[in-house]
Amino acid sequence: MNGADLLCDVLLANDVTVCFAxxxxxxxxxxxxxxxKPEMRCVLGLFEGVVTGAADGYARMTDRPAATLLHTxxxxxxxLANMHNAxxxxxxxxxIVGDHASYHLPLDAPLTSDIEGLAAPMSNWVGRVKGPADIVPAAEAAFRASLTPPGVTTLILxxxxxxGEVDAISPGKVKLAPLPAVDMAAVRKVAEAIRAAPGRVGMVVRGQAARADALEIAGRIAATGGVRLFSEVLIARMQRGRGRFAPTRIPYPVDAATTTLRDIDVLVxxxxxxxxxxxAYPGKPGRLVPDNCQVLSLAAHGEDLKAALEALADELGIKPTQQFTAARAFPDAPTPSGRLTDDAIAVSVARKLPANAIVCDEAVTSARRFFALxxxxxxxxxxxxxxxxxxGGIPMATGAAIACPDRKVINLEADGSGMYTVQGLWTQAREKLDVVTIVFSNRTYAxxxxxxxxxxxxxxxENARRMxxxxxxALDWIALANGMGVEAARADTCERFDALLDSALSRPGPFLIEAVI
Amino acid sequence: MNGADLLCDVLLANDVTVCFAxxxxxxxxxxxxxxxKPEMRCVLGLFEGVVTGAADGYARMTDRPAATLLHTxxxxxxxLANMHNAxxxxxxxxxIVGDHASYHLPLDAPLTSDIEGLAAPMSNWVGRVKGPADIVPAAEAAFRASLTPPGVTTLILxxxxxxGEVDAISPGKVKLAPLPAVDMAAVRKVAEAIRAAPGRVGMVVRGQAARADALEIAGRIAATGGVRLFSEVLIARMQRGRGRFAPTRIPYPVDAATTTLRDIDVLVxxxxxxxxxxxAYPGKPGRLVPDNCQVLSLAAHGEDLKAALEALADELGIKPTQQFTAARAFPDAPTPSGRLTDDAIAVSVARKLPANAIVCDEAVTSARRFFALxxxxxxxxxxxxxxxxxxGGIPMATGAAIACPDRKVINLEADGSGMYTVQGLWTQAREKLDVVTIVFSNRTYAxxxxxxxxxxxxxxxENARRMxxxxxxALDWIALANGMGVEAARADTCERFDALLDSALSRPGPFLIEAVI
Structure with a gap:
């Protein structure tokens, strides 16, 4: 066998079974x-931003790495741009980034470049396979690095x-370090702060702390301890919806963000x-908490966030039976009608969202109301x-759909953003992915x-307008989608949008709705 | 005025009048x-690869830098990928790459990244503006670096x-260093080698040495001195066609390349x-010349290549009246008919090419015959x-058309390659560029x-096929082009292709022909 075979075997032995390529x-x-290796699912992207963005979406939904295969x-x-997001x-x-044969590099052939230099800014770990005999240690190190703590790793091959020929061996599973024990000193310090300043403590949850089970604990802490729960402005993944505790998203505009946080004395x-x-904006602050706010860490990325929240609840004497406030029913609001608006889309999508759906939101300005709803x-x-x-949106939806074939993926996509990696629609068509893409077509970088x-x-x-x-x-999103094998339709009224959305939700995807707003 | 205004003024003072953004x-x-600054032409690309690729095409046709504007x-x-090509x-x-305000960087806001690290592998020069007072020196250094010798420069802003506020000044023109004098020792050494090994000397021309005037001199040297003239496999720009001397392109396949060069004792x-x-391929060489071949440099990139060729002709006693062999008329060949093939497209395009056209060839395997014809x-x-x-193809054609509005641009484009930066078609539509894109639709990475x-x-x-x-x-290129505002049509016979090409050449573009082969 050769080194490439062995590399596949290392990946498969560690349940890395999808390769976006x-x-x-x-x-x-x-x-x-x-x-x-038919057990490896190979998914072609017609542009590399699709590949890395899909791997990001896949990872967010599975908490496991996919492999990507990239050319020099x-x-x-x-x-890189979607590695940055990831x-x-x-x-x-x-x-996995292919490179020239080692002995070919000094010739500076046209495709030669500093791959390590390119990878480093957007990777948490970068390595290069030194030769066929290094395949197993290098691949295992990359796998380990991708998960402890989770991050983007780049292995140059x-x-x-x-x-190169290697001895035929069967790689085993990489033994990963267990999660570090909860830092009880940090837990006690946070508990003390919560007791000392009721109503004036904020807590920002993300990662595993934004999953339903952890949010439930956080919700009890919020209810009992007088803690205000926040999420970052950009959310990697949050489990959300009726019955779940809903943190307040810290607003994007600086003034709104500082107002939201102005009464916080301690931020956890x-x-x-x-x-x-x-x-940065001239004359506005960079930090969002008040100057005298104390910032504490309960637990960091790569630690057991749910266990840390449990320990904090224990420390505060909060019982698992404690109630918390969660949304129960959709608020009364008239059914939107007439000319389509971004708010009307938000209402319709939130109302009609199927249970257990995955929402990938890259609608930027247009979907701000959706998150609240x-x-x-x-x-x-x-x-x-x-x-x-x-x-990131179209690729992320693509990867999420590969990860979760039984769940509906809804991609809220801005027209400006969608064009960067529009090629991802082709992958959705080829893989017959159950994705509904809703393009907010406002024909501007709003x-x-x-x-x-x-x-x-x-x-x-004139110059600014042209930029x-x-x-x-105007971009014709029906034509673009059809050109890549994805069915599509256009709506410019609420009624038509609702009808299209009903139809798209009732059948397997992919489908694209151009929502002209 | 502020620093941004002053930066524009430095660019305009140095005749940098196009900004791809x-x-x-x-x-x-x-x-x-x-x-x-209405005197600056701002051209929006919907993806940054379009922006840098267009700047490359513009630079190749004007020998001058355009500015690009990129976001962090x-x-x-x-x-970066098209900066690599450039x-x-x-x-x-x-x-010009915008970055956070300097004081905001330590906060590691979401978009923060190591811009210098990213830029360095694909730039010949990287700089960062230190503050408003540094605008003029930094911008002038970037401009100078872009031209002496010509290359890719990245200025972080x-x-x-x-x-920041700056004193209102009017920047002047940057004084560029003159081209270095011809290295006569190198000229004499090459002349000596040519005299010593008639028929066994090869010469590789590129850059300014591949322009019509320099090729004419090289052609005379070839004819009189028994020198064989070559071009690299990938050609940045060559002036070509009837009446011009046509170097032999060194073939892409290693075996064919070594065969082509096997009788060369001295390569200039x-x-x-x-x-x-x-x-690199197992068991095949990396260098293409024979082991005992001597490699000499007549003149390097950034030197006066035409003057060096003139000096060499002088040294060899070759008169400007000396004849050289140039193609005079199109070879007899039957007009292709029936089912469309890549060779038939090559024949048609070469035959029908309007005088003074610009051909951007990214058809990879499909247009190999075109170059010969x-x-x-x-x-x-x-x-x-x-x-x-x-x-690189669609963006390069876009930039070339901006550079040369009075010339027809023909983009020979592979379907696989075209998808990477397909967004460039929109810029062609918006700017009403006279580009005919011919997509060789073989529906594979051939x-x-x-x-x-x-x-x-x-x-x-199955796995390999899917990659x-x-x-x-199948990609529908008519739909894709129409989706971005470019008219398009499809041909799968030679007759239909010829009719479409005639039509596309007879009217201003953009227009796209999907050539199904």
Whole structure:
């Protein structure tokens, strides 16, 4: 057997059974090896941003890494933006990047580039296979690094390591370090702070702390301890909907965020980082908590967040029977009608959301209302791009659908954002994925119009308009989707949108709705 | 005025008058500044690979840098693959990458990343504006670096440097160092080698040495001195067609390349690098010249290649009146008919090519015959992706059309390659660019099928097929083009293709022909 075969075996032995791929010549031995492993599901993306974004979506839904297969430095480069999102989401991921044979590198052939240099800024771990004999240790190290703590790993595979002969062995499962024990000193310190400042303690939950079971504990702490529960502005994954505790999302605009947090004396982080302004603006603060606010960590990413919350509840004497406030029913609101608006879409989607759906939200400005309403929707998983890098939505929905074939995936997508990785629709068609993509077609980078106002420009001219607007020509999303084999339809009234959504939800996907707003 | 205004002024003072842009929030002050400069042409790309690829095409046709505007690390990351191609083409380019305000960086906000780290592998020069007072020196250094010698430069612009107030000044033109004098010792050494080994000297021309005037001199040297003239396998730009001397392209397959070069005792490089195998293959060489071949440099990139060729002709006593062999008329060949093939497309396009057209060739396997035939076509400029990074074609054609609004641009595009940066079609529609895109729709990564055979796999299974084939579903290029506002039609016979090409050439573009082969 060769190194490529052995690498596949290491992955499969560790239940890495999906490979999102966009291979090139230097990866042909690896492709040939995958071809001998029908138990590996190989999913082609027509652009590398689709590949890494799908691996991110897959990881968020399974808590397990998928492999990606990328072609040398430029192929990796195309995948970096969604690796950035994945890194910020702390998603496990194993990127396998083919490189020239080691002895070919000094010749500086056209595709040669500094792959380590490219990978490092967007990876938590970078390694290079030194030769065929290094396959097992290198691949096992990459797998381990992807999960302890979860993060993005990049393993560079030179062609001669892939094609070199190795002894036929059967790799075993990598033994992962157990989660560290709960830091009881931190728990006691947080409990003390909660007791000392009732009503003035905030707690930011993310990662495993934003899953239904952990949220339930956090909800009891909130109810009994007078703690206000928050989520970061960009949410990697949160289990949400009726019956679940709904944290307050810290708003994106700086002024709104500081107002939200102004009465907080102690902010407790549970797998989260201290919230900061997404961008700096002249004369506005970067940190969002008040200057005198104390910031405490209950438990960090990679630790057992649920156990830490349980320990905190215990320490506070909160019983598992304690009630917490959760949304029970959808609030009364008239059924939207007439001309379609982003708010009307939010209402319809939240109302009609099937139980156990997965929502991938990259609608940026257009879906802000959806998140508020989603607390009243059927129980679901909610995910966003987490690094601020545009182009995560369609790939993330693709990967989530691969991870969870029995669940409906709803992708709320902005037209501007959707175009960055529009190629992902083809993968949805090829793999027959159950994804409904709703494109909020406002034909503009609406967020940037807002930001122009933020920098003091109230009337824009020709050059700015040509950089901020997507009209002339308008994108025809039905044509784009059809061009990649995805059925699609357009709505510009609430009635038509509702009818399309009903239809899309009643049949297997993929389907795309261009919502003209 | 603020730093952003001053940066625009430095660019405009140095005749950088086109900005390919995909801005984000941290670049809003720069966008506002551009809005105050109607003399700057701002061209929006819906994906950053379009932006950098267009700047590459623009630079190749003008020998001048365009500016690009990219949004922080992830935006830059999306542009890196085509910066890689531009770097290998040695195209001047000034990438302006917005970053957070300097004081915001320590907060590690979601979009924060190591921009210098990302830029370095694909840039010849990287700098960061230190503050508003540093705008002029930093921008001038970037401009200078983009041209001496020509290359890719990346200038990072923190938001507080853009919005900071500066004294209103009018920047002047940057004084560029003159080209170094011709190295006469190198010239004499090459002349001596040519005299010593008539018929056994090869010469590889590229860059300015592949322009019509320099090729004419090289052609005379070839005719009189018994020198064989070559081009690299990937051609950044060559002036080609009837009446021009046509170098032999060194073939892509290693065996064919070594056969082509086997009788060469001395290889002379004129702005070129020593040719090497694109990829390593087990048991095949990496260097393509014979082991005992002497490699000499007549002049390097950034030197005056035409003057060096003139000096060499002088040294060899070759008169400007000396004849050289150039194609005069199109070879007799039957007009293709019936089912469309890639060879038939090559014949039709070469025959019908309008004088002074620009051909951007990213058809990979499908257009190999075109290059041979193009020696007999009307005089034109021919360009390819030069770094082996896929996704350069549509953007390059876009940039070339912006650079040369009075010339027809023909983009020979593979379906696999075209999908990487398909968003460029929208920019062609918006800017009403005169581009005819011919998509060779073979619904496969044909080159990778060949490479599978090269690694010894003759029969492929399900996993490999799913990574190498683009069928199921087939891409509908008419729908894709229409979705972005570009008219399109499909041909699967030679007759229909010819009719479409005639029509597309007779009217201003953009237009796309899906050539089903």
């Amino acid at each position: 966009n291979p090139g010549t230097s990866e042909m031995h690896f492709v040939a090896a995958l071809d001998r 430095g430029p192929g990796l480069a195309n995948g 890194r910020r989401a702390r998603s496990p991921m194993i990127n 030179p062609a001669d390591a892939a094609w 982080l549970v797998g989260a980082k201290e919230p900061v302004a997404f961008f 989603s607390a009243y929707a059927a129980p679901h998983d909610y995910m966003m791009g987490t690094g601020g890098s545009i182009g 967020i940037l119009h807002g930001e122009m106002t933020n920098v003091g420009v109230n009337s824009i001219g 901020l607007d997507l009209d002339h020509p | 995909n801005p984000g929030t941290s670049e809003m002050h720069f966008v506002a500044a551009l809005d105050r 690390g992830p935006g830059l990351a999306n542009g 770097r290998r083409a040695r195209s001047p380019m000034i990438n 923190p938001a507080d440097a853009a919005w 490089l004129v702005g070129a690098k020593e040719p090497v195998a694109f990829f 193009s020696a007999y076509a009307a005089p034109h400029d021919y360009m390819m992706g030069t770094g082996g990074s896929i996704g 080159i990778l099928h060949g490479e599978m055979t090269n690694v010894g796999v003759n029969s492929i299974g 190498l084939d683009l069928d199921h579903p």
